[in-house]
Amino acid sequence: MLKKMLAGLGGAIALNLLHEIVRKNFDNVPHINEVGEEALKKMTDSTALEISDPDKLYAATLAGDIVSNAIYYGTTATNHDFTSGLAAGIGAIALPQKMGLNDQPVAENNKKKVMTVGYYLFGALVTKFIYDKIK
Numbered sequence: 001m002l003k004k005m006l007a008g009l010g011g012a013i014a015l016n017l018l019h020e021i022v023r024k025n026f027d028n029v030p031h032i033n034e035v036g037e038e039a040l041k042k043m044t045d046s047t048a049l050e051i052s053d054p055d056k057l058y059a060a061t062l063a064g065d066i067v068s069n070a071i072y073y074g075t076t077a078t079n080h081d082f083t084s085g086l087a088a089g090i091g092a093i094a095l096p097q098k099m100g101l102n103d104q105p106v107a108e109n110n111k112k113k114v115m116t117v118g119y120y121l122f123g124a125l126v127t128k129f130i131y132d133k134i135k
Helices: 002-025 032-045 054-076 081-098 110-134
Strands: none
Touching: 002 032, 002 054, 002 110, 032 054, 032 081, 054 081, 054 110, 081 110
């Protein structure tokens, strides 16, 4: 199980590195972080926990994203690399609107949709690659 979680962590970090590099260097690309920040803000709005500082909101969202993707990839991508990435990517573009979130950062146009799915596929493939090397 430890090897699966380490591989999942590697895939999650790879996904976030790819997203951050592309997001900071190109226009009209997915901003997955904005969906995550909105979700975290909505969750904490009804609690005593308040994250008003944009840098802290970004950091908390990034940490949550890495942890949740590491668990997801570690439990799915180590056995089903392609399908788990595809499912995560489709969920990333289809679920925000259904959850009352703004889907424009990831689903505004076909380019963003394809790239978003591609990011999650990349993370799953990296996870599977790492797992195959360490198991």
